[in-house]
Amino acid sequence: MLSVDIGLQQPYAEPGRASPPFAVHAKFQVSAGQCLGVMGASGSGKTTLLHAIAGLLTPAQGAVRFGDQPWFDAGQGINMAANKRRVGLVFQEGRLFPHLNVMQNLRYGLPTALPVHIQFDEVVNTLAIGHLLSRKPAQLSGGERQRVAMGRALLCQPSVLLMDEPLSGLDEALKQQVLPYIQRVIQGFGLPTVYVSHAPDEVNSVANAVMLLTQGVLRQPDACAA
Amino acid sequence: MWTLTPAELAIVQLSLKVAVCCVMLLIVPAMLSAWLLARGHFWGKSLLDALVHLPMVLPPVVLGYALLVLLGRKGVLGGWLYTHFHVQFTFHWWGAVIASAVMAFPLMVRALRQALLQVDPLLEQAAQTLGASPLKVFFTITLPLSYHGLLTGGILAFSRSLGEFGATITFAGNLEGETRTLPLAIYSLTQTPEGDAAALRLVVLSVLVSLAALLISQWLERGLQRSQR
Numbered sequence: 001m002l003s004v005d006i007g008l009q010q011p012y013a014e015p016g017r018a019s020p021p022f023a024v025h026a027k028f029q030v031s032a033g034q035c036l037g038v039m040g041a042s043g044s045g046k047t048t049l050l051h052a053i054a055g056l057l058t059p060a061q062g063a064v065r066f067g068d069q070p071w072f073d074a075g076q077g078i079n080m081a082a083n084k085r086r087v088g089l090v091f092q093e094g095r096l097f098p099h100l101n102v103m104q105n106l107r108y109g110l111p112t113a114l115p116v117h118i119q120f121d122e123v124v125n126t127l128a129i130g131h132l133l134s135r136k137p138a139q140l141s142g143g144e145r146q147r148v149a150m151g152r153a154l155l156c157q158p159s160v161l162l163m164d165e166p167l168s169g170l171d172e173a174l175k176q177q178v179l180p181y182i183q184r185v186i187q188g189f190g191l192p193t194v195y196v197s198h199a200p201d202e203v204n205s206v207a208n209a210v211m212l213l214t215q216g217v218l219r220q221p222d223a224c225a226a
Numbered sequence: 227m228w229t230l231t232p233a234e235l236a237i238v239q240l241s242l243k244v245a246v247c248c249v250m251l252l253i254v255p256a257m258l259s260a261w262l263l264a265r266g267h268f269w270g271k272s273l274l275d276a277l278v279h280l281p282m283v284l285p286p287v288v289l290g291y292a293l294l295v296l297l298g299r300k301g302v303l304g305g306w307l308y309t310h311f312h313v314q315f316t317f318h319w320w321g322a323v324i325a326s327a328v329m330a331f332p333l334m335v336r337a338l339r340q341a342l343l344q345v346d347p348l349l350e351q352a353a354q355t356l357g358a359s360p361l362k363v364f365f366t367i368t369l370p371l372s373y374h375g376l377l378t379g380g381i382l383a384f385s386r387s388l389g390e391f392g393a394t395i396t397f398a399g400n401l402e403g404e405t406r407t408l409p410l411a412i413y414s415l416t417q418t419p420e421g422d423a424a425a426l427r428l429v430v431l432s433v434l435v436s437l438a439a440l441l442i443s444q445w446l447e448r449g450l451q452r453s454q455r
Contacts, residue, residue: 082354095348
């Protein structure tokens, strides 16, 4: 179970842009096998939220826990480094390592000491990327790239899966091709998942619950409509 | 006519040895400085930047003299090294290495910094989320993606070392077989009566050595590009 209750300053606001940095507050829980969809307009702080969970930036207040393990706790001064949290983060643009082939990208986060519960072959089969293993990222299509990025995130044996608009760079046809793989990953590996997007149809087809990030606060959709 | 005399061969060997050691000596400090300048945010960064570039704007003789004051046998650090460890840099080929390393340092740092700035920090961030420690991120992502900078910096430092004159002659001296590299040997011959023909041979030799170094570096670069494609 992932429990998040944090407040932070949105640091990604571009300098010179009209809107000044604003505060983001989010409180939610996601249990194993569940997928929480987080919706919001671009610039609403969705990526900021995921990066705070992953440990790439430090919230100003609150706590992030996985089970009874605190990853971040402002009160107790706990802030676990990003590389210790074991969070599978799938980025908007894939961010595959250009100098490594698909196989090396997939194996990059594979721990050598920890027990492996997500197997290489299982991931490769689920995402149907077996025929791509010797290729370099530059030789992949956009959809293939995102599938490899998902595989790479899964193989670091994460306890939580975070997806940051994994389909935003793809055209409609490719989105429809990749979407079933995302559903298979969410259902097949049973990890608590947070799926961030601005597209309602996309979120509805993968998430069990949806929350909206507006004006810096994460709320239930009905509370927002009221 | 077409074969090298033993003396010429010794000069070329010494020059190459000094240049190779100069590059080796520079890799770690230059990478560290380049990384600090490319990625660091700290007080005094502009000062470090200026200090790193100082050898590019100072006359080499000034640096040679500064090295003498610092590392010479009676120097601040050099005196201590000599009394305690019997280590001496003046009139020793290591002195030539240090003199050319100081001169080549800014060139190597500039090349490396430029390459580091081109590595996408978002890829390093991705590696971090995959459980990589900062050290693993550096050696598996940052360094491989900035290899061309290391190569360019290495070539620049190597060439700078082959051509180094002022700092070397001031600090390490002009001792045959020990610190008399190609430029120093050419200079010495031009100061000798009837030395013109021998000097000309060394000039041609310098051109050939530099040309060979450039061709090897091009070949290395092509190999590197192939491996990263």
